[in-house]
Amino acid sequence: MSRTIAIANQKGGVGKTTTAINLSASLAVLGKRVLLVDMDPQANATSGLGIEKERLSVSVYDVILELAHPEQAVVSTSIPRLDVLPSSRDLVGAEVELIGADRRASRLRIALQPFSRSHDYIIIDCPPSLNLLTLNALTAADSVLIPLQCEYFAMEGLSELVRTLQLVKRRLNPGLQREGIVLTMFDRRNRLSHQVGAETRRLFGNLVLKTQIPRNVRLSEATSFGKPAFHYCVRSAGAQAYVSLAHELLSRNANKEAPGEKIAAGGLTTAAVARGSTRHPDRYEQKPVE
Numbered sequence: 001m002s003r004t005i006a007i008a009n010q011k012g013g014v015g016k017t018t019t020a021i022n023l024s025a026s027l028a029v030l031g032k033r034v035l036l037v038d039m040d041p042q043a044n045a046t047s048g049l050g051i052e053k054e055r056l057s058v059s060v061y062d063v064i065l066e067l068a069h070p071e072q073a074v075v076s077t078s079i080p081r082l083d084v085l086p087s088s089r090d091l092v093g094a095e096v097e098l099i100g101a102d103r104r105a106s107r108l109r110i111a112l113q114p115f116s117r118s119h120d121y122i123i124i125d126c127p128p129s130l131n132l133l134t135l136n137a138l139t140a141a142d143s144v145l146i147p148l149q150c151e152y153f154a155m156e157g158l159s160e161l162v163r164t165l166q167l168v169k170r171r172l173n174p175g176l177q178r179e180g181i182v183l184t185m186f187d188r189r190n191r192l193s194h195q196v197g198a199e200t201r202r203l204f205g206n207l208v209l210k211t212q213i214p215r216n217v218r219l220s221e222a223t224s225f226g227k228p229a230f231h232y233c234v235r236s237a238g239a240q241a242y243v244s245l246a247h248e249l250l251s252r253n254a255n256k257e258a259p260g261e262k263i264a265a266g267g268l269t270t271a272a273v274a275r276g277s278t279r280h281p282d283r284y285e286q287k288p289v290e
């Protein structure tokens with residue numbers, strides 16, 4: 001069975017999408033079958049993996065409005081074992097269109113059921129809001145991973161997020177767990193980064209993942225080229241940090257997986273990167289828009 005992780009923080013620009021792309025790609029390179037679900041109408045995770053959203057005929061919007069089967073919307077990426085359920089601008093209207101609809105916060109959970117056997121990890125990129133799209137992600141998820149930017153006001157809005165998580169647990173998804181908090185854009189030359197890091201660890205203890213994502217320009221460059229960082233610059237600190245984050249999550253979840261599925265810890269090997277650059281058979285190829 002797959003593990004579904006929602007990457008959420010209603011604060012904008014904290015590294016949700018960068019984390020969704022690079023964590024998904026790193027898990028795939030480490031041998032896991034991964035589905036990245038883009039629940040943000042900005043569709044940055046979709047374009048950040050080199051998918052031309054204008055050429056897609058269906059997206060997660062059609063899926064949650066039950067206008068298309070989920071398998072119809074999924075597309076393969078250039079990374080073996082990594083598929084994407086893409087977003088589109090239409091998603092902006094979904095909240096209004098779902099007013100009064102049945103099971104409106106459970107649409108995504110139901111849509112993702114077919115992938116629970118075909119994929120090991122389902123990673124959901126949330127929009128910067130605690131709206132119905134985020135509620136759908138949290139209802140579909142086994143756990144939530146919260147990126148926290150090492151900057152001024154890092155914890156602003158965190159209590160609101162925690163309240164939303166409690167509400168979702170009570171009303172919609174009693175099994176929802178906390179995957180943890182990941183510190184992003186950590187600048188080791190900046191005192192503030194160290195202060196935010198120390199304060200977060202003091203407050204949240206081992207809920208804070210050991211891996212810190214450094215501020216690294218290669219991460220933003222890679223996204224603008226439609227690639228995960230390890231395909232753009234494998235040696236970059238950003239690429240390596242996301243591979244470490246994937247290792248850390250895998251080892252934290254290891255006892256929940258079947259024996260023999262554990263992945264040995266270690267750096268990103270060149271063999272793994274070489275495997276990652278061979279094209280995946282197009283299991284999921286949407287009919288392009290005419």
Ligand SMILES: Nc1ncnc2c1ncn2[C@@H]1O[C@H](COP(=O)(O)OP(=O)(O)OP(=O)(O)O)[C@@H](O)[C@H]1O
Nearest residue numbers: 012013014015016017018128185214215216219220
């Ligand atoms: N570790 C990093 N180092 C340098 N730049 C980063 C890092 N992480 C993210 N960025 C850049 O910061 C900006 C915001 O990141 P990202 O889009 O991942 O955040 P987000 O939380 O998904 O934003 P939104 O709330 O708008 O969805 C982007 O330009 C991204 O390339």
Ligand SMILES: [Mg+2]
Nearest residue numbers: 016017040044
């Ligand atoms: Mg984003």
